[in-house]
Amino acid sequence: MKKKTTMTVTDIRSIAEGIFSMTLQYRKEDMPEQVKPGQFAGLYPNDASRLLPRPISICRWDAENRELRFVFRTAGAGTASLAAQKIGDKVDMLGILGNGYDLEKLAGKKVLLLGGGIGIPPMVELAAALSQIPGTDVTAAMGYRNSDLFLTQELSSYGKLLIATEDGSVGTKGNVLDAVRENAVEPDAVCACGPMPMLRAVKKFAQEKGIPAYISLEERMACGVGACLGCVTKTVGVDSHSHVRNARICTEGPVFNAQEVAI
């Protein structure tokens, strides 16, 4: 059941340049039945002139404390207003949205998690969930611009962590796939979130290896619930909603089998 709820900020801080970590707590009565890795929520700026919710992936779900952690980059006035919130402030949220990763398809496998830039945060919840499944091996390769790293401590607690930086200051110089090749990682499945060139490369990588790749896509969104058809991605086959080749990222996604989307 999706809802618009008023959340309370229990933590907010900058964790890298332009990257903020914000933790929001549910009221008891608003608790969602389930939160899956790869799902997202729409966060509303506290400014009535900015009417649309900002789609932000869930970095961590702590059911015991009723807390969702979001890590986002300030990209404009809306996200900047979210970053300016203080502990105790209220933030309206539309959630929980999207399909999330299908853990059953990943259970018992050697899973490679790839995150690039602001695609890194959802990989934390996914790594945490996979590390709980017996026989599932997690290797994460995360790509950053430079040594201004974030979420590395969290990620390394759930499995092996490789780092790639564009300037070579930490780990492998280059992108996440350079790090994967340098360390000769041979996964059974890949999960990825990041910029489009990275996702295209991941799709190709998985094709060459003959393994499935589940990628999380991003697009400018309006409603977040599948009504407006703003955030579509081209698909290989006919989509279930409009019977064309345009699946809704907010509803059929954001996680897709890479071979099923025409990116």
Added chain:
Amino acid sequence: MEKSSNRPDMSVNIAGVELKNPVMTASGTFGSGMEYSEFVNLDHLGAVVTKGVASVPWEGNPTPRVAEVYGGMLNAIGLQNPGIDVFIERDLAFLKQFDTKVIVNVCGHTEEEYLDVVERLADQPVDMLEINVSCPNVKQGAIQFGQDPKCLEEITAKIKRLAKQPVIMKLTPNVTDISVMARAAEAGGADAISLINTITGMKIDIEKRQFVLANKTGGLSGPAIKPVAVRMVWQAANAVKIPVIGMGGIASAEDAVEFMLAGASAVAVGAMNFHDPCLTQKVVDGMEQYLVRHNISAAREITGAVL
């Protein structure tokens, strides 16, 4: 059913169709109701107006299709829709589970395409048709019919000949004189008109020096357009005798009342559904409270009641 004496009568009659209240959804902002039925009890709405449906599936425009602007948003979806067959089988079947009126928004590139959909809907459980002759985001059809009064009158007349349900013509604000277009629709036999569709707009990313929307232009909606919409509803309502359905940036019950006072017989909530998925219900409740506060016994009494 007998109404308790202190509760105002919220019902309105549009072209012979009795709506339980004047609050509808604006086409394209509410899908076919399915997505928002998680948030709102559709039984409580005057009508659900569906997203535009064409004779065959339409792919729509490339992305990005939406962009936020100050106080509103731009969209250039391009009327992606599954076509009339899937619509009847899935969306209409879904909507018929609810105690609300169903208004199907019809789109097309050509006259034949509009007529095809109108004909297919003739024997379906649909309460009214809303004809989209005002979408700014498709290359052919749509808005061309809505910007030339002669074309508008002709297509209205042709649709009326085939339609089994009352016909609402949805007008574009992207014209010089809305009253001319309102009269053209009326002359063609329209049972009602609805306005405004979105206002053509544009946004440029100055860092990238690129258009934000793939379509370059898009339709502006949201609170930013409300004063324009109220003015046009007032002009249109003063130009014709048929009912006017008012919309454009409604964000509250107060906004909805403003449209009614300007001359609307009913209103539709559009882009602001994206801000608050429960807004339609709040508009219904708030309008009733307004009537109580002002000691007005029926919603229909405020139509055109600006002094």
